Amino acid sequence: MPKQPSSELIPKRVVDRIAVYYRYLQNMVDQGIDRISSKELSNMIGITASQLRQDLHFFGSFGQQGFGYRTEELLYRIKKLIGLDLRQSMVLIGAGNLGSAIASYESFVNKGFDLIGIFDSNPEVIGTAINGLLVQDVRELESFLQRNTVNIGIITAPASPAQGIADILSAGGVNAIWNYAPVKLIVPKHVTVEHIHLTDSLVSLVFQANIKKRGGISENS
Amino acid sequence: MPKQPSSELIPKRVVDRIAVYYRYLQNMVDQGIDRISSKELSNMIGITASQLRQDLHFFGSFGQQGFGYRTEELLYRIKKLIGLDLRQSMVLIGAGNLGSAIASYESFVNKGFDLIGIFDSNPEVIGTAINGLLVQDVRELESFLQRNTVNIGIITAPASPAQGIADILSAGGVNAIWNYAPVKLIVPKHVTVEHIHLTDSLVSLVFQANIKKRGGISENS
DNA sequence: TAGATTGTTAATCGATTAACAATC
DNA sequence: TAGATTGTTAATCGATTAACAATC
Numbered sequence A, B: 001m002p003k004q005p006s007s008e009l010i011p012k013r014v015v016d017r018i019a020v021y022y023r024y025l026q027n028m029v030d031q032g033i034d035r036i037s038s039k040e041l042s043n044m045i046g047i048t049a050s051q052l053r054q055d056l057h058f059f060g061s062f063g064q065q066g067f068g069y070r071t072e073e074l075l076y077r078i079k080k081l082i083g084l085d086l087r088q089s090m091v092l093i094g095a096g097n098l099g100s101a102i103a104s105y106e107s108f109v110n111k112g113f114d115l116i117g118i119f120d121s122n123p124e125v126i127g128t129a130i131n132g133l134l135v136q137d138v139r140e141l142e143s144f145l146q147r148n149t150v151n152i153g154i155i156t157a158p159a160s161p162a163q164g165i166a167d168i169l170s171a172g173g174v175n176a177i178w179n180y181a182p183v184k185l186i187v188p189k190h191v192t193v194e195h196i197h198l199t200d201s202l203v204s205l206v207f208q209a210n211i212k213k214r215g216g217i218s219e220n221s
Numbered sequence C, D: 001t002a003g004a005t006t007g008t009t010a011a012t013c014g015a016t017t018a019a020c021a022a023t024c
Helices: A012-030 A038-045 A049-057 A071-082 A097-103 A106-111 A138-147 A159-171 A198-214 B012-030 B038-045 B049-057 B071-082 B097-103 B106-111 B138-147 B159-171 B198-214
Strands: A088-093 A113-120 A133-137 A152-155 A176-179 A192-195 B088-093 B113-120 B133-137 B152-155 B176-179 B192-195
Touching: A012 A038, A012 A049, A012 A071, A012 B198, A038 A049, A071 B198, A088 A097, A088 A138, A088 A159, A097 A113, A097 B097, A106 A113, A106 B198, A113 A138, A133 A138, A138 A159, A152 A159, A152 B198, A159 A176, A176 B198, A192 B198, A198 B012, A198 B071, A198 B106, A198 B152, A198 B176, A198 B192, B012 B038, B012 B049, B012 B071, B038 B049, B088 B097, B088 B138, B088 B159, B097 B113, B106 B113, B113 B138, B133 B138, B138 B159, B152 B159, B159 B176
Parallel strands: A088 A113, A088 A152, A113 A133, A152 A176, A176 A192, B088 B113, B088 B152, B113 B133, B152 B176, B176 B192
Antiparallel strands: none
């Protein structure tokens, strides 16, 4: 009995794990593995088979009892579910070191992402090329968004201009923002923001390592 | 009654949130705010006051009934708890675009992190300077670790050499690895790894945006 | 003191795991 | 068919929230 169309709320955790399954499946298909069980795949990832099946169950049924999953089929269906059957066009704002690194990330292309515009406010940077794309004046962003359909906005600008950039992106029809600026962005309800706090992750790493070293917590209040 | 020294297990979530509290408190102290209640701080972060107090409760008591928290004191105590009262020395392996961007990240210094070595395998990159540090041959890493105390290893190399680098780091006494390579690293138990999967986060963003657009899940199995 | 807000326990909620019937 | 593994429900576990006594 196939699962009926639904509009339940999907936990963020589940969404994040689906992205992981997607990556593993892509690797498998690339390696020519054409079949996998929930047990094998979950072992590889480091979760339980129950959790993997439960996660997939949110979206329908993808396998075959007594057999497992056909990697290529599962990959294709997850890809479509995520929305990566359609290419995603992106703009990046903030062509500093991190912005340049992301703009130069070659494998975006084979993963379905197209960077179509880079913007900055620094006159010394505007007009230079990054990975073959000319850096435009950020004041052009608004009109660029009127002329082009953009799915994703990447903010690698500093904290202070980030909210203003998010406003322009939101108004310009971009409903997904990948934010590297250390500010909490306020955006319309229909816009999704994914924050990347690299420093938080480094701080957390230090804390984890110290907890381990101390053998738990040794509170010395 | 002060909490006794303990060695319970701290959930990763709690550890991650402590890093967030730390960032907010730093901002507050910088802004000259010297007092805050759990209600105010949690509102700002977007969590409940209960959760904030519960999280802190894992590590002791930090406030004053009827008053709240003194930001400077709380910041200092969390800093010490995390282990950032001591400076963290780091090496970075993989001086490509992303590695260079991270190596050039100025504010590591005021946050207590010192990058003391950069390594790469590419002869064209070895010998060049990034942010004032010479890029060394990755074959020097092992001996470098014998001569220097290193707290954190940052892997921004490609997937294939990542495990080998992790092995050298682990053997060289580094017990915290910040890994940007899209591989699951196998390390000794005393070593902590924090994986950064930037592409997963981008894929998750696309999925979230599409779920929102579709108004939930519309399964078309 | 009275008011406020913490520290901390208890209740609730949600997520993970276990189990097993369905079925390939 | 028999064996295997999914899909799916039920049980467990853990994390979040609520509540309130302690106390500044």
